[in-house]
Amino acid sequence: MVKKRIALKDIAKELGVSISTVSRGLKDHPDISKEMIARIKELAGIRNYSPNPMAMGMLRQQTKMIGVIVPDLVTHFFSSVISGIEEVANDHGYFVIISSSNESFNKECANIENLLKARVEGFIICLSQETSDYSHFKKIVDMEIPLVFFDRVCLKGEVPSVTADNFEAARSITLHFNENGARRIAYISGPDNLNISEERKRGYLQGIKDSGLEFHHEYLEKCDLNPTSAEKATEELLSLPFPPDAIFGINDTVVFAAMKVIRRLGFRVPEDIMLAGFTDEFHALVVQPPLTSVMHPTNEMGRVAANLFFKLTENINLLPKSVELKTKLIIRESSVRK
Amino acid sequence: MVKKRIALKDIAKELGVSISTVSRGLKDHPDISKEMIARIKELAGIRNYSPNPMAMGMLRQQTKMIGVIVPDLVTHFFSSVISGIEEVANDHGYFVIISSSNESFNKECANIENLLKARVEGFIICLSQETSDYSHFKKIVDMEIPLVFFDRVCLKGEVPSVTADNFEAARSITLHFNENGARRIAYISGPDNLNISEERKRGYLQGIKDSGLEFHHEYLEKCDLNPTSAEKATEELLSLPFPPDAIFGINDTVVFAAMKVIRRLGFRVPEDIMLAGFTDEFHALVVQPPLTSVMHPTNEMGRVAANLFFKLTENINLLPKSVELKTKLIIRESSVRK
DNA sequence: CTGAAAGCGCTAACAG
DNA sequence: CTGTTAGCGCTTTCAG
Numbered sequence: 285m286v287k288k289r290i291a292l293k294d295i296a297k298e299l300g301v302s303i304s305t306v307s308r309g310l311k312d313h314p315d316i317s318k319e320m321i322a323r324i325k326e327l328a329g330i331r332n333y334s335p336n337p338m339a340m341g342m343l344r345q346q347t348k349m350i351g352v353i354v355p356d357l358v359t360h361f362f363s364s365v366i367s368g369i370e371e372v373a374n375d376h377g378y379f380v381i382i383s384s385s386n387e388s389f390n391k392e393c394a395n396i397e398n399l400l401k402a403r404v405e406g407f408i409i410c411l412s413q414e415t416s417d418y419s420h421f422k423k424i425v426d427m428e429i430p431l432v433f434f435d436r437v438c439l440k441g442e443v444p445s446v447t448a449d450n451f452e453a454a455r456s457i458t459l460h461f462n463e464n465g466a467r468r469i470a471y472i473s474g475p476d477n478l479n480i481s482e483e484r485k486r487g488y489l490q491g492i493k494d495s496g497l498e499f500h501h502e503y504l505e506k507c508d509l510n511p512t513s514a515e516k517a518t519e520e521l522l523s524l525p526f527p528p529d530a531i532f533g534i535n536d537t538v539v540f541a542a543m544k545v546i547r548r549l550g551f552r553v554p555e556d557i558m559l560a561g562f563t564d565e566f567h568a569l570v571v572q573p574p575l576t577s578v579m580h581p582t583n584e585m586g587r588v589a590a591n592l593f594f595k596l597t598e599n600i601n602l603l604p605k606s607v608e609l610k611t612k613l614i615i616r617e618s619s620v621r622k
Numbered sequence: 623m624v625k626k627r628i629a630l631k632d633i634a635k636e637l638g639v640s641i642s643t644v645s646r647g648l649k650d651h652p653d654i655s656k657e658m659i660a661r662i663k664e665l666a667g668i669r670n671y672s673p674n675p676m677a678m679g680m681l682r683q684q685t686k687m688i689g690v691i692v693p694d695l696v697t698h699f700f701s702s703v704i705s706g707i708e709e710v711a712n713d714h715g716y717f718v719i720i721s722s723s724n725e726s727f728n729k730e731c732a733n734i735e736n737l738l739k740a741r742v743e744g745f746i747i748c749l750s751q752e753t754s755d756y757s758h759f760k761k762i763v764d765m766e767i768p769l770v771f772f773d774r775v776c777l778k779g780e781v782p783s784v785t786a787d788n789f790e791a792a793r794s795i796t797l798h799f800n801e802n803g804a805r806r807i808a809y810i811s812g813p814d815n816l817n818i819s820e821e822r823k824r825g826y827l828q829g830i831k832d833s834g835l836e837f838h839h840e841y842l843e844k845c846d847l848n849p850t851s852a853e854k855a856t857e858e859l860l861s862l863p864f865p866p867d868a869i870f871g872i873n874d875t876v877v878f879a880a881m882k883v884i885r886r887l888g889f890r891v892p893e894d895i896m897l898a899g900f901t902d903e904f905h906a907l908v909v910q911p912p913l914t915s916v917m918h919p920t921n922e923m924g925r926v927a928a929n930l931f932f933k934l935t936e937n938i939n940l941l942p943k944s945v946e947l948k949t950k951l952i953i954r955e956s957s958v959r960k
Numbered sequence: 961c962t963g964a965a966a967g968c969g970c971t972a973a974c975a976g
Numbered sequence: 977c978t979g980t981t982a983g984c985g986c987t988t989t990c991a992g
Contacts, residue, residue, distance in 0.1 A: 348740075
């Protein structure tokens with residue numbers, strides 16, 4: 285029931301000229317007389333005219349909307365990436381429509397369908413943890429609709445993406461633990477289908493090797509990316525005959541959950557168990573002891589993803605480019621024994 | 623450069639019938655023969671037809687978009703409210719466009735302008751902390767465009783809103799502190815123009831009174847809602863000749879910042895200073911000691927706001943209704959001395 | 961039972 | 977210098 289907004293027609297009628305004259309006047313068309321232009325602009329200003337984006341959309345077949353799908357909204361990581369995306373999108377005169385897959389494959393598919401119906405011009409997506417079938421993404425590619433992945437990616441070679449340097453980051457955490465005296469280093473991974481799980485796991489294994497340690501499969505745990513599952517994984521680790529003396533987890537959620545369990549079972553951080561996370565959370569600073577963690581350039585990740593997106597809109601056949609962003613290991617008390 | 627999508631025209635041509643026949647067939651118009659309907663629907667299915675929302679929008683003058691403006695995106699509180707809004711909006715076939723004011727009045731005004739240009743059908747807004755001039759909101763109301771506020775509100779009597787029971791929540795924290803032995807209870811408030819500052823402050827004062835304590839203005843601090851400012855406020859409190867033995871802050875950010883300062887200056891929580899927050903953060907559980915806090919029903923706040931919004935779209939002249947949501951004081955170790 | 965035509969707001973090619 | 981017209985995709989009278 286929105287009150288009818290002012291249209292070219294109204295201005296034209298009021299000025300006693302044709303619609304096209306007004307349209308041209310508004311964009312300083314050389315054919316229109318200076319005074320006419322002045323009169324048109326003045327009235328448009330008074331009436332607060334702004335072009336109807338749907339009419340423009342019909343004409344140009346574009347909605348100026350980008351669909352963004354994230355596994356969840358309430359995680360700092362994703363909110364922060366979205367902020368970055370929005371900044372760039374708004375600079376380009378685009379709006380962003382955000383939907384959350386809630387880590388569900390079905391929801392992810394449904395979101396894509398909905399956004400497609402809404403005629404978004406393209407997508408920026410982070411896979412749900414359940415996603416291992418990529419046909420819904422293939423479909424987007426086949427429709428020649430711009431698509432960019434960030435953080436959790438797939439279809440390399442077909443779809444541009446932005447990721448963190450997961451391998452190197454995981455390796456450096458492992459080395460750091462070892463340098464600080466840890467010998468039984470554990471890693472709580474995520475679902476195998478996710479690149480972030482796989483890459484960080486490889487980094488961990490490489491780190492173990494580079495440290496001259498032996499790999500013990502009991503120290504490689506896995507969880508779904510929710511607190512309950514992470515707590516269970518931590519409990520497994522801590523109930524081993526030789527529990528780990530250092531743990532790092534695939535992300536924030538996991539590490540915070542691990543911390544809770546460690547405390548509950550009476551272990552101390554970092555005296556008994558060192559801890560480090562993959563996170564950009566400012567809460568890493570609030571917990572006691574402050575958490576060593578891999579800082580992600582989250583805002584930048586969003587900005588880069590959006591820029592890749594706009595490159596794609598210019599040329600849908602662009603060679604897909606994968607950007608890998610440098611992370612930074614921030615060492616705090618949770619991984620340093622005095 | 624989106625590939626042209628299938629339109630009624632294409633189906634009509636392929637079937638050798640007119641556009642209107644297809645249009646009617648798709649919605650089971652009684653005038654169309656069963657077999658025609660079947661043929662139309664079949665082809666539409668194969669071709670994956672979906673109506674162009676912009677064409678529909680032009681016809682009905684509606685975009686099915688709601689503009690949501692929040693002070694920031696990366697706070698759990700706001701992401702969580704947004705989740706609630708999106709759930710309800712999607713159920714109604716609406717999309718949500720989120721913009722962040724970054725706590726800036728000017729940005730808030732600019733966001734409104736942009737969303738108005740994008741022809742959102744209405745707004746759900748949480749004021750920026752700088753906002754004390756409400757003319758941009760008045761403008762929305764005057765245009766008869768639906769507007770709902772949540773958490774930080776203004777223009778009561780003109781605009782429907784959802785808030786927490788700030789007064790009662792603040793009062794109950796104060797009483798709880800006192801019952802646990804605190805006598806010098808401090809409160810770190812926010813900007814005076816915000817209703818949440820004012821209401822929680824009143825609750826605090828009432829709590830002091832109800833506890834039979836005397837009010838000391840030094841224990842009433844104020845800050846902008848950012849960590850730096852909150853840290854400064856905490857330092858002020860702690861440098862008093864008689865520093866407080868209990869502090870609560872207007873929100874998460876403030877309390878986490880306070881916690882950091884308390885630690886840095888060598889005080890202990892809760893032995894020297896009890897602490898409590900206004901928060902729904904799951905991180906309240908992660909910090910050590912776990913934080914006593916007022917749980918906000920954030921998701922519900924979003925859902926209620928969205929429902930109010932849709933009531934307004936049905937009848938823009940609805941009597942503005944203010945919904946106050948109950949919060950719950952969750953007592954944890956940060957405010958209990960053993 | 962089906963088609964033609966107008967109209968939603970706008971632009972651009974074509975006429976004057 | 978300005979107006980007319982067609983068309984973007986769709987619904988909805990009005991005419992068969």
